[in-house]
Amino acid sequence: MKTNAKKILFIGCGSMGEAILSSCLKNGLYSPENILVAEIDSKKRADIALAYGVRAMSPEEAGRGDNSVGAVIAAIKPREAESIIPLLKNTDFQMLITIMAGVSCSYFTDRLGKIPVLRVMPNMCIKVSKxxxxxxxxxxxxxSPLKNELMAEAEKxxxxxxxxxxxxxxxxxxxxxxxxxxxxxxxxxFVEALENAAAGLGFSADDAALLSLKTVEGTLAYLSETGESALELRKKVTSPGGTTEAAxxxxxxxxxxxxxSASCRAAYERARALGNKK
Incomplete structure (x- = not known):
């Protein structure tokens, strides 16, 4: 995969931001010298610089330096969104990528003008590239005339x-x-519930955890590798009058x-409500 010659700026480098940064390096998308990190925590800055060989600095320092980058990835908590506006105003970028849940694109365009914004909703499994x-x-x-190029880069x-x-x-x-x-x-x-059920049937905590986790892990691997649907697998395992059917x-x-379904609907409504507060 071709390494991007443009610079990329990470604003914030907590668990999600670091996972994205690490993946960019591991997959050869960017070289260390083309990755900049603006991080408020001085210890975190030092740790990131040492671990990845990138330039990590305070947001104030980032606002005074060479501020021409291809993309900015805002990987901070939603409540901190306002704090990065001054840095964004002092940065020449082609696209703002934000992973802040509930913070709309208009939040940034209202403050920064007609900028290209890409909102991304990853999940915690990004830490293991899943x-x-x-x-x-x-x-x-x-x-944007650069839409195809910018979207291709984000998708990579x-x-x-x-x-x-x-x-x-x-x-x-x-x-x-x-x-x-x-x-x-x-x-x-669900894994937690399965562990509790296994413990209730007399297994030790360690064995209950092993049985539950490896069963779910194996099931997901089976579905992924065979291409079968969840329904097809369930029917294969469920024999008429058998133990699975009873469960x-x-x-x-x-x-x-x-x-x-109700729980997912509740999560959706909550996400909408949080977004409306921004």
């Missing part, structure tokens, strides 16, 4: 850390949040599918 990231390009990015960055889907409207990112953004917690909750019957009696 994320699903939803991408939404604002009108300014869609109308996030596909290096997992799967990517592009959505047509900003509200769709709220739906992405409800499914894949929060999804790792749903999956972890599935309990799920159906307790309306598990309806509960999952």
């Amino acid at each position: 994320s699903v990231s939803g991408l939404f390009a604002n009108e300014n990015l869609n109308n 960055i996030f596909s290096a850390s997992g799967a990517v889907i592009t959505v047509k409207n900003e509200d769709a990112l709220n739906r992405v949040t409800a499914i894949s953004g929060s999804g790792p917690a749903y999956a972890a909750y 599935i019957q309990v799920y159906e009696e307790n309306k598990l599918k309806e509960t999952v």
Whole structure:
């Protein structure tokens, strides 16, 4: 994969930002000398510079330096959005990529003018290069003469850390949040419940964790590698009158599918409400 000769600026380098930075380097998308990091935490700056060989500086220093970059990745907490506006005003960039949940594209265009903004909703699995990231390009990015080049670059960055889907409207990112953004917690909750069930059947905590995690891990690998649907696999495992059918019957009696749908709807509505506060 060709290394990008343009510079990229990370504003904030917490767990998500560092995961993206690490993936960019590991996959040869950028060389260390073309990665800049603006990070408020001095210890974090030192750790990032030492670990990756990139230039890490304070936001104030970043605002005084060579401020011509291809893309800016804003990887900070949503409540900190206002704090990066001065740095963005002093930076010459082609595209702002923000992974801040609930902070709309208009939040930035209202303050910075008609800039190209790409909102991205990854999930925690980006730390192990297994994320699903939803991408939404604002009108300014869609109308940019550099649209194809910029979108291709963004897709490279996030596909290096997992799967990517592009959505047509900003509200769709709220739906992405409800499914894949929060999804790792749903999956972890099920593993947790399975562990509790195993412990209730007399297994030790270690054995309960092993049985539960490896069963789910193996199931996901099977689905991914065979291309079978979840429904097809469930039917294969569920023999009439057997143990699996007895368990599935309990799920159906307790309306598990309806509960999952309701929980995702609640997450979606909450994402919309948080976005409306920005």
